[in-house]
Amino acid sequence: MDFDKVINRLDTHSLKWDMMESLFGVSPKNGISMWVADMDFPPPEAVTGAVKTMLANQVMGYYGDDRSYKQAIINWMSKRHGWQVEPEWIFTTHGLVNAFALCIQTFTEKNDGVIIFTPVYHMFAKTIKAAERQVISSELVNNNGRYEMDLEALEASLTGNETMMLFCSPHNPSGRVWTAQELKSVAEFCQKHNLLLVSDEIHHDLVFGGNQHTIMSLAAPEHSARTIILTAATKTFNLAASLTGNVIIADPALRAQYAKSAAGLGIAGNAFGMNMVEAAYKHGEKWLEECVAYIDGNRKIFDEALNQIPGVVSMKLDSTYLAWVDFSGTGMSREEIAKRVQIKAEIAASPGLQYSKETGLFLRFNLACSRKVVIEATERLKLAFADLQ
Ligand SMILES: Cc1ncc(COP(=O)(O)O)c(C=O)c1O
Secondary structure, three states: OOOOOOOOOOOOOOHHHHOHHHHHOOOOOOOEEEOOOOOOOOOOHHHHHHHHHHHHHOOOOOOOOOHHHHHHHHHHHHHHHOOOOOHHHEEEEOOHHHHHHHHHHHHOOOOOEEEEEEOOOOHHHHHHHHOOOEEEEEEOEEOOOOEEOOHHHHHHHOOOOEEEEEEEOOOOOOOOOOOHHHHHHHHHHHHHOOOEEEEEOOOOOOEOOOOOOOOHHHHOHHHHHHEEEEEOOHHHHOOHHHOOEEEEEOOHHHHHHHHHHHHHOOOOOOHHHHHHHHHHHHHOHHHHHHHHHHHHHHHHHHHHHHOOOOOOEEOOOOEOOEEEEEOHHHOOOHHHHHHHHHHHOOEEEEEHHHOOOOOOOEEEEEOOOOHHHHHHHHHHHHHHOHHHO
16 A cells, blocks of 8 residues: 555545544645545555445345344454454444444443543543533543543542543553553452443554553453443545444343443444455455555654654654654644644644643554655644744
8 A cells, every 4th residue: 555645535525534634724726635534545446346346237226134243243353353242242233332322322321420530531531421421530540641541540530420431542541551451450340339340442453563452351350240341444545434433332231231321322334434444354354464564664754753843742642643742842822833733834633622621732653654745744844843943
Protein backbone atom coordinates (compact mmCIF):
# COMPACT_ATOMS: atom_id res chain seq x y z
CA MET A 1 0.00 0.00 0.00
CA ASP A 2 1.26 3.45 -0.90
CA PHE A 3 0.64 5.37 2.33
CA ASP A 4 2.50 8.40 0.91
CA LYS A 5 -0.18 9.05 -1.68
CA VAL A 6 -2.37 12.05 -0.87
CA ILE A 7 -6.04 11.46 -1.64
CA ASN A 8 -8.30 14.48 -2.01
CA ARG A 9 -11.29 13.81 0.26
CA LEU A 10 -13.06 17.11 -0.30
CA ASP A 11 -16.68 16.99 -1.44
CA THR A 12 -17.02 13.34 -0.45
CA HIS A 13 -19.17 13.98 2.66
CA SER A 14 -16.04 13.50 4.74
CA LEU A 15 -16.64 14.66 8.32
CA LYS A 16 -12.93 15.31 8.71
CA TRP A 17 -12.45 17.43 5.58
CA ASP A 18 -15.84 18.75 4.54
CA MET A 19 -16.73 20.02 8.02
CA MET A 20 -13.42 21.55 9.05
CA GLU A 21 -14.27 25.03 7.86
CA SER A 22 -17.63 25.20 9.61
CA LEU A 23 -16.27 23.61 12.81
CA PHE A 24 -12.78 25.12 13.02
CA GLY A 25 -12.77 28.04 10.63
CA VAL A 26 -9.97 26.37 8.67
CA SER A 27 -10.47 26.63 4.94
CA PRO A 28 -9.86 23.34 3.12
CA LYS A 29 -8.10 25.36 0.36
CA ASN A 30 -4.87 25.47 2.30
CA GLY A 31 -5.90 23.83 5.58
CA ILE A 32 -4.80 20.50 7.03
CA SER A 33 -7.42 18.41 8.78
CA MET A 34 -6.01 16.56 11.79
CA TRP A 35 -9.02 16.22 14.04
CA VAL A 36 -11.58 13.36 13.99
CA ALA A 37 -10.15 9.81 14.19
CA ASP A 38 -10.26 8.44 10.70
CA MET A 39 -7.24 7.88 8.50
CA ASP A 40 -6.64 9.52 5.11
CA PHE A 41 -5.60 6.09 3.78
CA PRO A 42 -7.68 3.70 1.69
CA PRO A 43 -8.38 0.38 3.45
CA PRO A 44 -6.84 -2.94 2.36
CA GLU A 45 -7.69 -3.78 -1.25
CA ALA A 46 -9.75 -6.77 -0.10
CA VAL A 47 -12.19 -4.35 1.53
CA THR A 48 -12.85 -2.35 -1.61
CA GLY A 49 -12.99 -5.72 -3.39
CA ALA A 50 -15.77 -6.88 -1.06
CA VAL A 51 -17.82 -3.76 -1.83
CA LYS A 52 -17.20 -4.19 -5.56
CA THR A 53 -18.46 -7.77 -5.30
CA MET A 54 -21.64 -6.51 -3.64
CA LEU A 55 -22.14 -4.01 -6.43
CA ALA A 56 -21.46 -6.66 -9.06
CA ASN A 57 -24.16 -8.84 -7.49
CA GLN A 58 -26.52 -5.89 -8.08
CA VAL A 59 -29.31 -6.83 -5.68
CA MET A 60 -29.09 -4.99 -2.34
CA GLY A 61 -31.06 -7.37 -0.14
CA TYR A 62 -30.97 -8.31 3.55
CA TYR A 63 -27.80 -9.84 4.99
CA GLY A 64 -27.99 -13.45 6.14
CA ASP A 65 -25.76 -16.25 7.51
CA ASP A 66 -23.17 -14.50 9.67
CA ARG A 67 -21.06 -17.59 10.35
CA SER A 68 -18.08 -16.59 8.17
CA TYR A 69 -18.29 -13.03 9.52
CA LYS A 70 -18.12 -14.24 13.12
CA GLN A 71 -15.42 -16.76 12.27
CA ALA A 72 -13.28 -13.97 10.80
CA ILE A 73 -13.59 -12.06 14.10
CA ILE A 74 -12.84 -15.19 16.13
CA ASN A 75 -9.73 -15.98 14.05
CA TRP A 76 -8.46 -12.41 14.35
CA MET A 77 -8.95 -12.28 18.12
CA SER A 78 -7.23 -15.62 18.51
CA LYS A 79 -4.29 -14.88 16.23
CA ARG A 80 -3.66 -11.24 17.08
CA HIS A 81 -4.76 -11.12 20.72
CA GLY A 82 -4.56 -14.71 21.98
CA TRP A 83 -8.22 -14.53 23.00
CA GLN A 84 -10.61 -17.41 22.31
CA VAL A 85 -14.10 -16.10 21.56
CA GLU A 86 -17.21 -18.22 20.98
CA PRO A 87 -19.60 -17.24 18.14
CA GLU A 88 -22.56 -16.79 20.48
CA TRP A 89 -20.64 -14.19 22.51
CA ILE A 90 -20.60 -11.77 19.54
CA PHE A 91 -23.28 -9.16 18.89
CA THR A 92 -23.03 -6.75 15.96
CA THR A 93 -23.81 -3.06 16.45
CA HIS A 94 -23.88 0.13 14.41
CA GLY A 95 -20.42 1.07 15.56
CA LEU A 96 -18.93 1.31 19.02
CA VAL A 97 -20.69 4.46 20.17
CA ASN A 98 -23.88 2.52 19.56
CA ALA A 99 -22.30 -0.41 21.44
CA PHE A 100 -21.52 1.45 24.66
CA ALA A 101 -24.77 3.41 24.45
CA LEU A 102 -26.63 0.10 24.33
CA CYS A 103 -24.63 -1.21 27.29
CA ILE A 104 -25.45 1.91 29.31
CA GLN A 105 -29.16 1.62 28.48
CA THR A 106 -29.24 -2.10 29.17
CA PHE A 107 -27.20 -2.48 32.32
CA THR A 108 -27.74 0.77 34.26
CA GLU A 109 -30.74 2.72 35.50
CA LYS A 110 -31.57 6.40 35.22
CA ASN A 111 -29.33 8.49 37.55
CA ASP A 112 -26.85 5.65 38.15
CA GLY A 113 -23.20 6.69 38.20
CA VAL A 114 -21.00 5.56 35.30
CA ILE A 115 -17.26 5.90 35.94
CA ILE A 116 -14.85 7.09 33.25
CA PHE A 117 -11.17 8.01 33.43
CA THR A 118 -10.71 11.48 31.97
CA PRO A 119 -9.40 12.81 29.66
CA VAL A 120 -11.17 10.32 27.45
CA TYR A 121 -13.02 9.96 24.13
CA HIS A 122 -15.71 12.64 24.42
CA MET A 123 -18.59 10.41 23.34
CA PHE A 124 -18.31 8.48 26.62
CA ALA A 125 -19.57 11.43 28.71
CA LYS A 126 -21.96 12.62 26.02
CA THR A 127 -23.68 9.24 25.81
CA ILE A 128 -23.86 8.79 29.59
CA LYS A 129 -25.44 12.25 29.99
CA ALA A 130 -27.87 11.70 27.11
CA ALA A 131 -29.06 8.54 28.84
CA GLU A 132 -29.67 10.61 32.01
CA ARG A 133 -27.01 8.78 34.00
CA GLN A 134 -24.35 10.54 36.08
CA VAL A 135 -20.82 10.93 34.71
CA ILE A 136 -18.33 10.04 37.45
CA SER A 137 -14.95 11.34 36.22
CA SER A 138 -11.72 10.07 37.66
CA GLU A 139 -8.90 12.29 36.38
CA LEU A 140 -5.81 10.45 35.14
CA VAL A 141 -2.54 11.58 36.68
CA ASN A 142 0.03 12.88 34.21
CA ASN A 143 3.20 11.38 35.63
CA ASN A 144 6.09 12.77 33.58
CA GLY A 145 4.20 12.54 30.31
CA ARG A 146 2.55 9.22 31.08
CA TYR A 147 -1.00 8.82 32.34
CA GLU A 148 -1.74 6.71 35.39
CA MET A 149 -5.00 5.88 37.13
CA ASP A 150 -5.56 6.92 40.72
CA LEU A 151 -7.85 4.15 41.98
CA GLU A 152 -7.40 5.20 45.60
CA ALA A 153 -8.76 8.70 44.92
CA LEU A 154 -11.56 7.19 42.87
CA GLU A 155 -12.44 4.79 45.68
CA ALA A 156 -12.53 7.62 48.21
CA SER A 157 -14.97 9.55 46.01
CA LEU A 158 -17.50 6.76 45.45
CA THR A 159 -21.02 7.26 46.76
CA GLY A 160 -22.39 3.76 46.19
CA ASN A 161 -24.57 5.00 43.34
CA GLU A 162 -22.10 3.81 40.67
CA THR A 163 -23.03 0.70 38.68
CA MET A 164 -20.75 0.73 35.64
CA MET A 165 -17.25 1.62 34.53
CA LEU A 166 -16.68 2.52 30.89
CA PHE A 167 -12.99 1.95 30.21
CA CYS A 168 -10.90 2.95 27.18
CA SER A 169 -8.09 0.51 26.33
CA PRO A 170 -5.78 1.49 24.69
CA HIS A 171 -6.48 4.99 25.83
CA ASN A 172 -7.79 7.72 23.54
CA PRO A 173 -6.51 10.53 23.61
CA SER A 174 -3.09 9.64 25.05
CA GLY A 175 -2.40 6.36 23.23
CA ARG A 176 -1.48 4.72 26.53
CA VAL A 177 -1.45 0.90 26.45
CA TRP A 178 -2.39 -0.22 29.95
CA THR A 179 -0.27 -2.99 31.46
CA ALA A 180 -1.85 -6.33 32.34
CA GLN A 181 -1.34 -5.44 36.01
CA GLU A 182 -3.14 -2.11 35.64
CA LEU A 183 -6.02 -3.87 33.87
CA LYS A 184 -6.23 -6.45 36.61
CA SER A 185 -6.43 -3.70 39.23
CA VAL A 186 -9.28 -2.09 37.30
CA ALA A 187 -11.18 -5.40 37.12
CA GLU A 188 -10.60 -6.01 40.84
CA PHE A 189 -11.82 -2.52 41.59
CA CYS A 190 -15.02 -3.25 39.64
CA GLN A 191 -15.46 -6.53 41.49
CA LYS A 192 -15.00 -4.86 44.85
CA HIS A 193 -17.52 -2.12 44.07
CA ASN A 194 -19.98 -4.26 42.16
CA LEU A 195 -19.53 -2.40 38.87
CA LEU A 196 -20.11 -3.79 35.42
CA LEU A 197 -16.89 -3.28 33.43
CA VAL A 198 -17.31 -2.26 29.79
CA SER A 199 -13.95 -2.15 28.04
CA ASP A 200 -13.84 -0.25 24.73
CA GLU A 201 -10.85 -1.72 22.89
CA ILE A 202 -11.43 -0.16 19.46
CA HIS A 203 -7.77 0.97 19.16
CA HIS A 204 -6.28 -2.39 20.15
CA ASP A 205 -4.66 -3.30 16.83
CA LEU A 206 -2.82 0.00 16.38
CA VAL A 207 0.00 -0.67 18.84
CA PHE A 208 3.72 -0.03 18.25
CA GLY A 209 7.11 0.34 19.89
CA GLY A 210 7.10 -3.16 21.40
CA ASN A 211 4.00 -2.42 23.49
CA GLN A 212 1.56 -5.24 24.10
CA HIS A 213 -2.18 -4.71 24.37
CA THR A 214 -3.97 -7.15 26.66
CA ILE A 215 -7.68 -7.83 26.27
CA MET A 216 -9.35 -7.05 29.61
CA SER A 217 -10.80 -10.57 29.84
CA LEU A 218 -7.30 -12.04 29.56
CA ALA A 219 -5.82 -9.70 32.16
CA ALA A 220 -8.56 -10.64 34.63
CA PRO A 221 -10.24 -13.88 33.51
CA GLU A 222 -11.63 -14.43 37.01
CA HIS A 223 -13.80 -11.33 36.55
CA SER A 224 -15.11 -12.08 33.06
CA ALA A 225 -18.64 -12.60 34.40
CA ARG A 226 -18.86 -8.84 34.91
CA THR A 227 -16.84 -7.80 31.87
CA ILE A 228 -18.01 -6.80 28.39
CA ILE A 229 -15.50 -6.20 25.60
CA LEU A 230 -16.19 -3.85 22.70
CA THR A 231 -14.12 -4.32 19.55
CA ALA A 232 -14.24 -3.25 15.93
CA ALA A 233 -12.26 -3.42 12.72
CA THR A 234 -13.13 0.19 11.96
CA LYS A 235 -10.13 1.95 13.52
CA THR A 236 -7.78 -0.90 12.62
CA PHE A 237 -8.55 -0.77 8.89
CA ASN A 238 -10.08 2.71 8.55
CA LEU A 239 -13.65 1.60 7.98
CA ALA A 240 -15.54 4.25 9.96
CA ALA A 241 -18.09 4.49 7.14
CA SER A 242 -19.05 0.87 7.76
CA LEU A 243 -20.34 1.79 11.23
CA THR A 244 -19.97 -1.78 12.39
CA GLY A 245 -18.76 -2.99 15.76
CA ASN A 246 -18.97 -5.85 18.22
CA VAL A 247 -20.19 -6.28 21.75
CA ILE A 248 -18.56 -9.45 23.07
CA ILE A 249 -20.13 -10.99 26.18
CA ALA A 250 -18.87 -14.26 27.66
CA ASP A 251 -21.33 -14.43 30.57
CA PRO A 252 -24.65 -16.11 29.63
CA ALA A 253 -26.81 -14.03 32.00
CA LEU A 254 -25.39 -10.71 30.78
CA ARG A 255 -25.71 -11.97 27.23
CA ALA A 256 -29.39 -12.77 27.63
CA GLN A 257 -30.04 -9.34 29.09
CA TYR A 258 -28.14 -7.64 26.28
CA ALA A 259 -29.83 -9.75 23.58
CA LYS A 260 -33.24 -8.75 24.87
CA SER A 261 -32.35 -5.07 24.85
CA ALA A 262 -30.80 -5.17 21.34
CA ALA A 263 -33.82 -7.06 20.01
CA GLY A 264 -36.12 -4.49 21.58
CA LEU A 265 -34.35 -1.78 19.63
CA GLY A 266 -34.25 -3.78 16.39
CA ILE A 267 -30.44 -3.71 16.13
CA ALA A 268 -29.28 -5.68 13.08
CA GLY A 269 -25.98 -5.75 11.17
CA ASN A 270 -25.41 -3.79 8.00
CA ALA A 271 -24.45 -5.89 4.96
CA PHE A 272 -21.86 -3.41 3.61
CA GLY A 273 -20.22 -3.10 6.99
CA MET A 274 -20.15 -6.80 7.75
CA ASN A 275 -18.72 -7.70 4.36
CA MET A 276 -16.03 -5.04 4.71
CA VAL A 277 -15.10 -6.21 8.20
CA GLU A 278 -14.93 -9.87 7.17
CA ALA A 279 -12.67 -9.06 4.19
CA ALA A 280 -10.40 -6.88 6.33
CA TYR A 281 -9.97 -9.50 9.06
CA LYS A 282 -9.33 -12.24 6.52
CA HIS A 283 -6.93 -10.40 4.22
CA GLY A 284 -5.81 -7.19 5.91
CA GLU A 285 -3.01 -8.29 8.22
CA LYS A 286 -0.13 -7.25 5.98
CA TRP A 287 -1.78 -3.88 5.29
CA LEU A 288 -2.15 -3.35 9.04
CA GLU A 289 1.49 -4.11 9.76
CA GLU A 290 2.63 -1.65 7.08
CA CYS A 291 0.15 0.93 8.31
CA VAL A 292 1.27 0.70 11.94
CA ALA A 293 4.93 1.02 10.91
CA TYR A 294 4.07 4.07 8.80
CA ILE A 295 2.16 5.74 11.64
CA ASP A 296 5.04 5.00 13.99
CA GLY A 297 7.30 6.87 11.54
CA ASN A 298 4.89 9.82 11.40
CA ARG A 299 4.68 9.86 15.18
CA LYS A 300 8.46 10.09 15.58
CA ILE A 301 8.74 12.99 13.11
CA PHE A 302 5.84 14.84 14.71
CA ASP A 303 7.03 14.36 18.29
CA GLU A 304 10.59 15.36 17.52
CA ALA A 305 9.45 18.60 15.90
CA LEU A 306 6.78 19.50 18.45
CA ASN A 307 8.93 18.75 21.46
CA GLN A 308 11.46 21.31 20.20
CA ILE A 309 8.95 24.12 20.64
CA PRO A 310 9.56 25.53 24.13
CA GLY A 311 6.64 24.74 26.45
CA VAL A 312 5.08 22.17 24.11
CA VAL A 313 5.02 18.47 24.96
CA SER A 314 3.70 15.74 22.69
CA MET A 315 2.98 12.67 24.80
CA LYS A 316 4.81 9.53 23.67
CA LEU A 317 2.26 7.26 22.06
CA ASP A 318 2.19 3.51 22.74
CA SER A 319 -0.67 3.13 20.27
CA THR A 320 -3.26 4.93 18.10
CA TYR A 321 -2.51 7.65 15.56
CA LEU A 322 -3.68 10.47 17.80
CA ALA A 323 -0.93 12.71 19.15
CA TRP A 324 -1.88 14.31 22.47
CA VAL A 325 -0.09 17.62 22.79
CA ASP A 326 0.21 19.72 25.92
CA PHE A 327 0.62 23.45 25.21
CA SER A 328 0.29 24.53 28.85
CA GLY A 329 4.03 25.23 29.17
CA THR A 330 3.75 28.05 26.62
CA GLY A 331 1.89 30.16 29.16
CA MET A 332 -0.69 31.00 26.50
CA SER A 333 -4.45 30.97 26.86
CA ARG A 334 -6.63 28.39 25.16
CA GLU A 335 -7.85 31.05 22.72
CA GLU A 336 -4.32 32.09 21.81
CA ILE A 337 -3.24 28.48 21.20
CA ALA A 338 -6.31 27.83 19.04
CA LYS A 339 -5.71 31.06 17.10
CA ARG A 340 -2.13 30.09 16.30
CA VAL A 341 -2.98 26.53 15.31
CA GLN A 342 -6.18 27.24 13.37
CA ILE A 343 -5.49 30.66 11.89
CA LYS A 344 -1.69 30.88 11.59
CA ALA A 345 -0.94 27.21 10.89
CA GLU A 346 -4.33 26.48 9.28
CA ILE A 347 -4.62 23.15 11.04
CA ALA A 348 -7.82 21.68 12.46
CA ALA A 349 -7.03 19.64 15.62
CA SER A 350 -9.40 18.31 18.29
CA PRO A 351 -9.67 20.64 21.31
CA GLY A 352 -8.48 19.16 24.60
CA LEU A 353 -11.49 20.47 26.47
CA GLN A 354 -13.59 17.84 24.72
CA TYR A 355 -11.86 15.11 26.69
CA SER A 356 -11.67 16.66 30.18
CA LYS A 357 -12.25 20.01 31.79
CA GLU A 358 -8.62 19.75 32.97
CA THR A 359 -7.09 19.52 29.49
CA GLY A 360 -8.18 22.78 27.87
CA LEU A 361 -4.58 23.56 26.93
CA PHE A 362 -4.14 20.30 25.01
CA LEU A 363 -4.87 19.56 21.37
CA ARG A 364 -5.17 16.16 19.71
CA PHE A 365 -3.62 15.77 16.25
CA ASN A 366 -4.48 12.93 13.89
CA LEU A 367 -1.29 11.57 12.30
CA ALA A 368 -2.86 8.96 9.99
CA CYS A 369 -2.05 10.79 6.79
CA SER A 370 0.70 11.01 4.22
CA ARG A 371 4.13 11.72 5.72
CA LYS A 372 4.48 14.87 3.65
CA VAL A 373 1.32 16.23 5.26
CA VAL A 374 2.72 15.49 8.74
CA ILE A 375 5.98 17.23 7.83
CA GLU A 376 4.09 20.23 6.44
CA ALA A 377 1.99 20.39 9.63
CA THR A 378 5.07 20.35 11.86
CA GLU A 379 6.69 23.12 9.79
CA ARG A 380 3.57 25.24 10.14
CA LEU A 381 3.32 24.63 13.88
CA LYS A 382 6.97 25.52 14.42
CA LEU A 383 6.36 28.76 12.52
CA ALA A 384 3.15 29.53 14.41
CA PHE A 385 5.07 29.38 17.70
CA ALA A 386 8.38 30.71 16.32
CA ASP A 387 8.43 33.63 18.78
CA LEU A 388 8.98 31.11 21.60
CA GLN A 389 12.23 29.76 20.13
C1 LIG B 1 -12.56 4.86 22.21
C2 LIG B 1 -13.45 5.02 21.03
N1 LIG B 1 -14.62 4.34 20.98
C3 LIG B 1 -15.46 4.46 19.93
C4 LIG B 1 -15.14 5.28 18.86
C5 LIG B 1 -16.10 5.42 17.71
O1 LIG B 1 -16.56 4.23 17.29
P1 LIG B 1 -17.61 4.10 16.09
O2 LIG B 1 -17.13 4.97 14.97
O3 LIG B 1 -17.55 2.65 15.77
O4 LIG B 1 -18.93 4.52 16.64
C6 LIG B 1 -13.95 6.00 18.87
C7 LIG B 1 -13.60 6.89 17.75
O5 LIG B 1 -12.70 7.66 17.77
C8 LIG B 1 -13.08 5.86 19.98
O6 LIG B 1 -11.92 6.52 20.03
